[in-house]
Amino acid sequence: MEEDEMGTAESLPLLLIHLGEVKASRVFSSNEKECIFMSEPNVNAIKTPARSRTDVKTLTSLAMLTAIAYVVMLLSKMLPQVSGFLQLDLKDTVICIGAFLFGPLSAAVISIVVAVVEMFTVSDTGPIGCIMNVLATVSFCCTASFVYKKFHTRKGAVIGLALGTVCLTVVMLLWNYLITPIYMGMDREEIVVPMLIPVFLPFNLVKGGLNMALILLLYKPVVTALRKARLGPEAHAPVEGKGKLSAGFLLFSLALLATFVVLALVLMGIL
Secondary structure (H helix, E strand, O other), X not given: OHHHHHHHHHHHHHHHHXXXXXXXXXXXXXXXXXXHHHHHHHHHHHHHHHHHHHHHHHHXXXXXXXXHHHHXXXXXXXXXXXXXXXXXXXXXXXXXXXXXXXXXXXXXXXXXXXXXXXXXXXXXXXXXXXXXXXXXXXHHHHHHHHHXXXXXXXXXXXXXXXXXXXXXXXXXXXXXXXXXXXXXXXXXXXXXXXXXXXXXXXXXXXXXXXXXXXXXXXXXXXHHHHHHOOOOOHHHHHHHOXXXXXXXXXXXXXXXXXXXXXXXXXXXXXX
């Protein structure tokens, strides 16, 4: 009995110590869960202002590009028309730069906004002309920016813009065949079809080529200016941050621009 009482007396402190450790571990676990639970709102509170600032910067950049695209559209109307009703429009240069920065969806949004404002201000082609403007810009800019998003290099930009020019030409040949007789009052078989190859085909190729050459020349300076103003997405910094345009790429872009300028002057009857 005496030995049992001694054993019980010795085991009692050990039991109390063990219970104290269990209680302490439960308190620590409870506190730890509370800290983890309480930390979530703080993380979100930190991220939310940064995200809202990014959204504001993006909207500011898109609004600025939309305004510039509208001004360029107005200046393009000073150029002579081709075949009396086709207008070379360089606003796709601005819109495509925005698409390279912010994605294909931004090109669609800017093109719709600019086309609608143009319809209510300076255009005389009405809703059909607005739809044709949107189709032309979206087919060029969205195609180019989609390819550039997949292959984020100068080679990817050249390939994307070339495919955008091809897509623009094909889409506009189809829609000129379908729509031009409606809003121009022309006979499709007698007037529009004979114009597809000698007029609409070279016009859209030259239009796409001009915008392509201007984008290759202007994209780097525009992105640099936007980044300095903290309006451009920082995600482009590592890819595009390889210095100035190389001499070979600059000469290629200038030669491309000169070629399409000459072709445009030929189409407009100046040369």
